[in-house]
Amino acid sequence: MRVLVVEDDPMVMRLNVEFLNRLEGFSLVAQCEDLPAARDVLAREAVDLLLLDVYLREHNGLALVRELRRQARDVQIVLITAASEMETIREAKHLGVNDYLVKPFEFERFQEALTRCQETFQRLSRLPARAHQRDVDSLFRREPQVPVSTRPGDLPKGLTTNSLTQVARAVAEHEGASFTTEAVSDSTGMSRVSVRKYLKHLVDRGLLEEAFHYGQVGRPSFTYRCLDADTLARL
Template identity: 80%
Template sequence: MRVLVVEDDPMVMRLNVEFLNRIDGVSLVAQCEDLPTARDILASEPVDLLLLDVYLREYNGLSLVRELRRQAQGVQIVLITAASEMETVREAKHLGVSDYLVKPFEFQRFQKALHHCLETHQRLAGLPARAHQRDVDALFRRDVGAPASLRPGDLPKGLTANSLAQVARAAIAHCDGVFTTEALSEDTGMSRVSVRKYLKHLVDRGVLEESFHYGQIGRPSFTYRCLDAKALSRLGA
């Protein structure tokens, strides 16, 4: 699924791109900070999903949404914005945006929005010339199920149950506060890269909560907090 990001805040743009890079099945077509550039890209490049801010200096992102709807373009749209007033939310709903994320947001919420759009994209691509009711039901229901990699008990390729248990046991020791990849790397003796893969899996399963921010020198930093100590205990047993 090809994605265009329209955002005029450099920090949020970096965050959006970083989050996108962590999701399989999507690719960044382009990124820009204003609507004229976004229109040019949409006219010249195939785009499946538009991640769009509402407040863009002298522009309003909803004006682009209106244009796309008048043109009957099939691009999905997720608004990522600080605009929380109900007038804007109502109009976005009426215009048929796929999702609406209010800044600041966590990766887990971003991931949920992208997975829904990716699933819709894949289902539309797989529809026959004449759809059956079951095809339409699957397309219009939002509760069609999580991606296979998120099913309880499944492990993504490259992860092992023994190492997952080791990371889970280390995380349990930090359940009374927040912790970092580095802390668990020291506790387990595993590399930070390996630990990050297991922590990502635990975040995907809703066992941990991940927070993301840029440090003083602009390097991304992740911290984690336990959401389900019982699940961690079961995984670490």
């Protein structure tokens, strides 16, 4: 798929391009900092997928989405933005954007969004001149999701109770202060990748708060803070 990235933050742009380069089947057509430049690219280049920010200096990215819909351009759109207000989200849904990523985001979520777009693109390219119901269903119906248990004692696949307890004890050592993945890794002897999975699980359960910023080379960096020391101590 031919991809256009529209983002005015240089660090986020580098991150988007870095993530895009890690995926197969995608090629970068251009990267633009504003809507006028993006319109120029769209006027002269074939674009299959648009990765678009909403807050673009004095412009709003949704204006470009409206234009593409009026023109009936066959372009899939993924919004990647800090805009989390419901008014913007509702309009994006109404305009039929393919996915919506709220900054900060991780590679796995980026990969999921682009993979879905790629699957839709491939299914459309294989449709016959007159589609059958099963062909239409493959486009408009997603596979049913397997229910995920939310009981406190349940852990996602690959996580163990003993390791979770180790991570919880390491977190408790910081007594409410912010800490990094590296600090917990040093305390537990576990790899940073493994620690990150347990910290994400604790964030999902509402026991930790996660903060995010971009490093000097555009890579995401995370810090954490305990929100519920009592529950954490019982893990």
